[in-house]
Amino acid sequence: MDPGRNMISSAVPFRAAGEGGAQVFLFGGGGGFLQGAPVVGAAGAADGWRRKRPFQLTAHEELQLQLELGDDELAGFDYELHGGPQERTKRRLTAEQVRELELSFEEEKRKLEPERKSELARRLGIAPRQVAVWFQNRRARWKAKQLEQDFDRLRAAHDELLAGRDALLADNDRLRSQVITLTDKLQAKESSVPASALQAAAYAPFEQDQLCTETATTGGAAPAAGYTGGAGDSPESYLAGARSPPSSSEDDCGGGDGDGGAFFLPDPDALLAAAAEEDGAQLSNWAWLWNEQQY
DNA sequence: TTGTGTTTTATTGCCTCC
């Protein structure tokens, strides 16, 4: 930053707090009482002392103030005239000043127009620079709070997603064990029943309504065969469809085992076997994808 | 009273905009 900016804005005016928290603000611009006083920045550095707090008075400024106002006026100020060249301490704004600033902050949507800044400074008896600084810091606090709230919202959403994911995984496990059980049963029957009868029995539930019929027919001997590899018929979309629970109008589709409606789940091992038989790269990919998405 | 953590006020340096 250019040193001159802060130097001018903060060194020219200064304030002195009166009893009971009242503050008297003194503007020294335009040949005022601080003219010629050592100021912060270049001038301050030039005389070998760089003030840390420009709102604080040097001994020189102190003397000028004394000459300007006289001892009587200064007497009531919370300001040590006999403490030597010691720096004044930073003072907090009064509750009333803060209240006004807060109101302005809300009204102006955190923006501070130059005219408003001057008017506020005049009304509150503080430097325009102080008003600007207060708004700056207030915006920083507001932003930090916003970030905190955003973080809380995101964390809540994240936790909710995790809970949903856990529920889905549990459901997946349950359905997968169902597939295994049914596969075992089919294999047990395979030894005593002709293959054609077995297949008919296995796919019979899917012919109960339109959706099931479509699934069975496009699936052919096995759902894997229904995948053509074309656009819009990707393994992902096919899997997504296969894994979606039936809608309320399709509740009677499937096994009817009383658990809310079963839907078709291709057996991964069967898919891999089919892939090997047909030497289909896409089919193999689909089977692999299926296995991946199970977990 | 004192040590420590938090909040508030102010500065500094960089960046953007007009």
Add this chain to the structure above:
DNA sequence: GGAGGCAATAAAACACAA
């Protein structure tokens, strides 16, 4: 190039427990 905003930081003021 000046004005103003912002992030980072310093330091005073404040709160509070031990």
